[in-house]
Amino acid sequence: MSSSTSSSMNKYWIPHLDIHKKVITQELQYYLGPEATVRAFTRDGEDGFLITTPGPCLSDEQIDDICVKSKEMWERQAAARASGSSSRTLKRPLHAPVVISKAGSSDSSRRRNKDRRRNDPRREERR
Incomplete structure (x- = not known):
């Protein structure tokens, strides 16, 4: 853009x-335009x-229209x-975590305690 063209532009x-x-x-x-x-x-x-234009700036009606379209855009984005x-898929679905056990699960903790007692070497000594 030449300086003469630049100076003939209005800025709003x-x-x-x-x-x-x-x-x-x-x-x-x-x-x-x-x-x-x-x-x-x-x-x-x-x-x-900052709007640079050779003519007048946006009218109130045009700004209102832009505001309405902006609100629609924000609603679509939201x-x-x-x-x-909620429906986002993993990039590598083969590496999705598989739950083996959860902390605080009473069933799995009972099994672990039973296994510990059964394999406890001190228990063998007591017999």
């Missing part, structure tokens, strides 16, 4: 509140987006995380 900042970065990145050129760009930008300590955590 909007706060990031209720706006998903992926949504604004995908929608911006649809609303403002192919020359429009957006990037994360902090202004006076507040995070937001649903995917919730469903993905």
Whole structure:
């Protein structure tokens, strides 16, 4: 981009509140044309987006539309995380752990104690 083109571009900042970065990145050129760009930008300590465009910035209706689409995106991501955590498959299913015994299981601990008593060398001496 040449300096003359750069100086003819308008720059606008909007706060990031209720706006998903992926949504604004995908929608911006649809609303403002192919020359429009957006990037994360902090202004006076507040995070937001710096929009560079040859024309006017987004209208209130366009920002509302982006906010609605952002909310839908967050809901889809949350649903995917919730469903993905319980049905996630192991990368190597052949190495899945197989439970042999569990700590505190009364049945297995009784068997172990019985085996210990039976094999105790002191017990043989007492007979």
